[in-house]
Amino acid sequence: MKPISFKTLAVATALLCGAATxxxxxxxxxxxxxxxxxPAYPGIPADSLEKFGGQAGVDVxxxxxxxxxLADNRINQIFNTHGHVQRQMALNKELESMVLxxxxxxxxxxxxxxxxxxxxxxxxxxxxxxxxxLACDAARTPYHVCNQLIAALAPFxxxxxxx
Amino acid sequence: MKGLKGSKLPVRRxxxxxxxxxxxxxxxxxxxxxxxxxxxxxxxxxGVSMTDGAGGGGITPWAVITGYETxxxxxxxxxxxxxxxxxxxxxxxxxxxxxxxxxELSYAYDILPTGSTFNTIGLVSNAVGGxxxxxxxxxxxxxxxxxxxxxxxxxxxxxNTTIKMHVVGAKVRLIGEAIYDSDNLIPQVSVGGFYKxxxxxxxxxxxxxxxxxxxxxxxxxxxxxxxxSTLLNVTARYTGANQTGLTGFGGPDGDHKKVRVEAxxxxxxxxxxxxGVEFQQHGHNVDGRNVTLGGGLDLTxxxxxxxxxxxxxxxxxxxxxxxxxxxxxxxxxDAFVAFFxxxxxxxxMAMAYLGQITFxxxxxxxxxxxxxSF
Ligand code: HEM
Numbered sequence: 001m002k003p004i005s006f007k008t009l010a011v012a013t014a015l016l017c018g019a020a021t022x023x024x025x026x027x028x029x030x031x032x033x034x035x036x037x038x039p040a041y042p043g044i045p046a047d048s049l050e051k052f053g054g055q056a057g058v059d060v061x062x063x064x065x066x067x068x069x070l071a072d073n074r075i076n077q078i079f080n081t082h083g084h085v086q087r088q089m090a091l092n093k094e095l096e097s098m099v100l101x102x103x104x105x106x107x108x109x110x111x112x113x114x115x116x117x118x119x120x121x122x123x124x125x126x127x128x129x130x131x132x133x134l135a136c137d138a139a140r141t142p143y144h145v146c147n148q149l150i151a152a153l154a155p156f157x158x159x160x161x162x163x
Numbered sequence: 164m165k166g167l168k169g170s171k172l173p174v175r176r177x178x179x180x181x182x183x184x185x186x187x188x189x190x191x192x193x194x195x196x197x198x199x200x201x202x203x204x205x206x207x208x209x210g211v212s213m214t215d216g217a218g219g220g221g222i223t224p225w226a227v228i229t230g231y232e233t234x235x236x237x238x239x240x241x242x243x244x245x246x247x248x249x250x251x252x253x254x255x256x257x258x259x260x261x262x263x264x265x266x267e268l269s270y271a272y273d274i275l276p277t278g279s280t281f282n283t284i285g286l287v288s289n290a291v292g293g294x295x296x297x298x299x300x301x302x303x304x305x306x307x308x309x310x311x312x313x314x315x316x317x318x319x320x321x322x323n324t325t326i327k328m329h330v331v332g333a334k335v336r337l338i339g340e341a342i343y344d345s346d347n348l349i350p351q352v353s354v355g356g357f358y359k360x361x362x363x364x365x366x367x368x369x370x371x372x373x374x375x376x377x378x379x380x381x382x383x384x385x386x387x388x389x390x391x392s393t394l395l396n397v398t399a400r401y402t403g404a405n406q407t408g409l410t411g412f413g414g415p416d417g418d419h420k421k422v423r424v425e426a427x428x429x430x431x432x433x434x435x436x437x438x439g440v441e442f443q444q445h446g447h448n449v450d451g452r453n454v455t456l457g458g459g460l461d462l463t464x465x466x467x468x469x470x471x472x473x474x475x476x477x478x479x480x481x482x483x484x485x486x487x488x489x490x491x492x493x494x495x496x497d498a499f500v501a502f503f504x505x506x507x508x509x510x511x512m513a514m515a516y517l518g519q520i521t522f523x524x525x526x527x528x529x530x531x532x533x534x535x536s537f
Contacts, residue, residue, distance in 0.1 A: 008422075013337070013354060013382045039346045040390050041388060122234055123203030129205050147392045147431070151389030151390045154345040154389065155344065157340070
């Protein structure tokens with residue numbers, strides 16, 4: 001094996017960074033979508049929604065999620081002050097089913113529009129991620145299946161976190 | 164704050180001061196001095212502390228920044244790692260701080276008791292040293308450059324040779340989000356470096372390393388593939404280290420820095436448990452080399468010397484014994500399980516397959532590491 005030189009390493013790193021900056025700056029289509037599952041690597045498996053318990057499973061998960069969010073002192077004030085929890089729960093049931101490959105459409109505001117005024121930090125976003133895992137535990141959704149939903153929601157961070 | 168200036172009553176002013184002080188310390192509701200503290204990363208996502216002190220796996224630095232802070236603050240961690248091998252035990256103690264999920268600074272102190280590994284060197288140097296006073300052989304040794312006994316100690320303290328190395332490190336995250344960018348293949352990319360200084364200069368000379376202090380630079384890419392609960396890290400490290408620097412840097416013909424590849428593959432079993440494997444490419448700077456005494460005198464040439472050889476053989480120092488002092492370095496592998504019972508504690512256990520270290524082959528042992536984060 002021909003040894004890689006320090007220069008090659010430096011150039012490769014710089015090229016990778018340039019390419020990445022370019023594509024992140026491009027418009028964030030993922031957060032504007034209203035149908036179809038979120039692209040992921042590797043892709044969200046075809047049986048993901050089924051493993052999640054179908055639409056009924058997603059509904060239970062969203063109910064649990066909002067139970068944990070409203071019990072989470074790190075973020076519940078935001079939901080109490082700015083949220084419309086009934087509407088959010090209904091829309092999240094559409095959204096999570098859609099991103100896992102369900103047939104339905106999401107009819108709410110885009111992720112960037114819905115959260116634009118809230119000044120959400122990545123720390124608060126992660127608090128919701130932790131509550132999402134708790135909701136999976138509560139619904140006895142296996143961790144590796146839960147991670148498929150996490151994969152499908154993670155790219156929304158770029159649209160939701162504005163601070 | 165208003166109460167502080169507005170109130171004329173001393174008691175009220177005092178109470179306001181006290182309240183301000185509490186707010187400063189508590190810092191949650193009000194702006195305060197501890198406001199930089201943050202532990203907002205998701206459990207397990209910062210990885211653990213590697214033996215050089217950086218955030219990563221057990222032996223490889225990752226592109227993740229150490230600590231539980233997000234871009235909103237600062238977090239720090241401390242680690243103690245113990246590796247038990249047939250002929251060595253490695254203790255690594257360290258501290259690291261992560262700033263805004265962007266920059267990481269680390270320090271590690273690696274202590275490696277070597278048991279009886281280097282006792283043969285002690286035996287040989289004693290035998291050779293004894294010849295210095297011989298009226299016939301002494302002058303020959305002086306002619307080869309050996310004059311005093313203490314030149315011969317070789318940095319070895321029989322039964323008690325402990326190698327000590329300090330490592331300072333820094334890492335910067337350049338681009339990418341290992342976690343959030345799950346819809347594309349762009350990894351998180353960081354670059355970093357270490358400066359390592361080993362306290363056992365004489366022993367490292369005996370082992371024919373070119374240097375006892377050196378720097379290393381690396382680029383790491385980390386990506387989490389959430390649909391399959393898998394994390395992959397690949398690191399390219401530009402280094403001339405022998406056994407990570409514990410036995411020095413470079414060999415007889417220079418410091419020999421090269422890019423070496425390292426990789427970690429982890430499967431997330433549960434939100435608080437990960438299992439995985441690691442690989443670290445090592446160099447061959449002193450492979451096939453013997454040891455030297457008195458700053459450059461090869462033992463093979465001593466036992467092959469027609470005048471000294473027979474006497475040394477009589478003392479038990481022959482080419483067979485000297486050939487047991489042939490060095491070799493192997494690539495490192497490990498298989499680990501890491502538990503994250505809370506954001507304040509992680510426990511990593513591993514089997515380490517480190518191959519040959521200096522003269523001793525088959526260094527397979529266990530690794531346990533504790534890390535606390537605040
Ligand atoms: C991947 C993570 C998230 C998803 C999928 C998500 C999804 C949604 C959806 C579907 C809506 C309803 C949009 C509409 O009314 O048309 C919404 C609204 C909202 N979200 Fe999120 N959200 C996420 C993260 C967060 C976080 C981290 C926070 C705060 C900590 C947050 C706070 C809110 C609030 C307060 C609203 C109501 C806004 C309003 O009615 O004006 N969300 N979110």
